[in-house]
Amino acid sequence: MSTKKAKILNPKIGKRSLPYILVLPMVLMMVVFYFLLIRPQQKKEKLRIKMIDSLQKGDRVVVFAASDLMPEAMNCLGVN
Numbered sequence: 001m002s003t004k005k006a007k008i009l010n011p012k013i014g015k016r017s018l019p020y021i022l023v024l025p026m027v028l029m030m031v032v033f034y035f036l037l038i039r040p041q042q043k044k045e046k047l048r049i050k051m052i053d054s055l056q057k058g059d060r061v062v063v064f065a066a067s068d069l070m071p072e073a074m075n076c077l078g079v080n
Contacts, residue, residue: 055061
C-alpha cells in the first residue's frame, strides 16, 4: 500500500495529527486551571460582594490588619 493511500485511510498518519496532539495538553491545562483556580476565586468574589451589599448602617465590622500597621491605624482613629 502506498503512503498516499495510507494517509487517505488513516488521516492520523503524518503531519496532520501533530497540531492536535500539541494543542490537546494546553486545552486540558486551561480547563484544569479554570476549575482549580479561576472558578473558586469567582465564587469567593461573589460571596464577598453579596456580604458587602448586605451591610447596613450600624453593623459592626471586624477588620484584620498586619500587626506592624495596627499602631498607625489606631493613631489615625484617635485610639490610644
